[in-house]
Amino acid sequence: MAAVFNFLGVFVMTSINATVAQTIANMVDFGNDPKLSIIALCAALFAIVLWATAAWYFGIPTSESHALIAGISGAAIALQGGFGAINGSEWIKVIYGLFLSTILGFGFGFAVSKITTTICKNKLRQKTGPFFQKGQVLGGAAMAFMHGAQDGQKFMGIFMLGIFLGQGNSDTTQFIIPLWLMILCSFVMALGTSIGGYKIIKTVGMNMVKLEGYQGFSADVGAAACLLLSSIWGLPVSTTHTKTTAIMGVGAAKRLSSVNWITVKEMVWAWVLTFPGCGLVGYLMALIFMNIF
Secondary structure (H helix, E strand, O other), X not given: OHHXXXXXXXXXXXXXXXXXXXXXXXXXXXXXXXXXXHHHHHHHHHHHXXXXXXXXHOOOOOOHHHHHHHHHHHHHHHHHOOHHHEOHHHXXXXXXXXXXXXXXXXXXXXXXHHHHHHHOOOOOHHHHHHHXXXXXXXXXXXXXXXXXXXXXXXXXXXXXXXXXXXXXXXXXXXXXXXXXXXXXXXXHHHHHHHHOOHHHHHHHHHHOEOOOHHHHHHHHHHHHHHHHHHHHXXXXXOHHHHHHHHHXXXXXXXXXXXXXXXXXXXXXXXXXXXXXXXXXXXXXXXXXXXXXX
């Protein structure tokens, strides 16, 4: 189910509003040399894969979105020889998105959980249980849809950037994403969802907070709502951060002690290190690739 709705999310949202993809494509300036630009972009993607693979291996829910942004930024800085390669007006949207995904994710999860418990306060769990089981399926589908809508656009933005750079065109301010690219990205994201991710799912969904049915439903609804707003506003936010903070909000709505704050601390450190860490790897990989090729 998650794979199917990931596919639909990429396809439908990109057809309606591709602002996130345009933000990613315009975030850095790789210059006017097609060969060096493509080499640096490939180095950035290699760095992102290294970072994401390490995070997956250790079961750490880092943000591939932030790794993507950090990796291409580091590679562009290496190519251009300074921070002039960074488009500040687009990069600031990442900062907005970081705070939005953290604050609204937590707030929406907390609020939906409180509203749900208030409505069902005098109802027997035997009666509400089946409803929330079905609700979790719908909530999970919505979350998978919005995951595809957000993260799919980011990687399509990078793909379009590569096409422009290969053509020697550094002006990426306006573009139309072709149908074949939507289908390709939709398929790859759906395949990735169906193959892996158990370690990270276990860390977020089991180790951080022990969720009851209504809490899982509340976290999915809260996170999906936050991602929908972000996509409409064209802000590239982290789906990992959004879902994780929504789960924290749900746990805190019951009681603060129900959240495993040790696991939270480990994840926060991973988040904090992603920007400088993956940025540095992207920078070094770009230097290495440019010397080799």
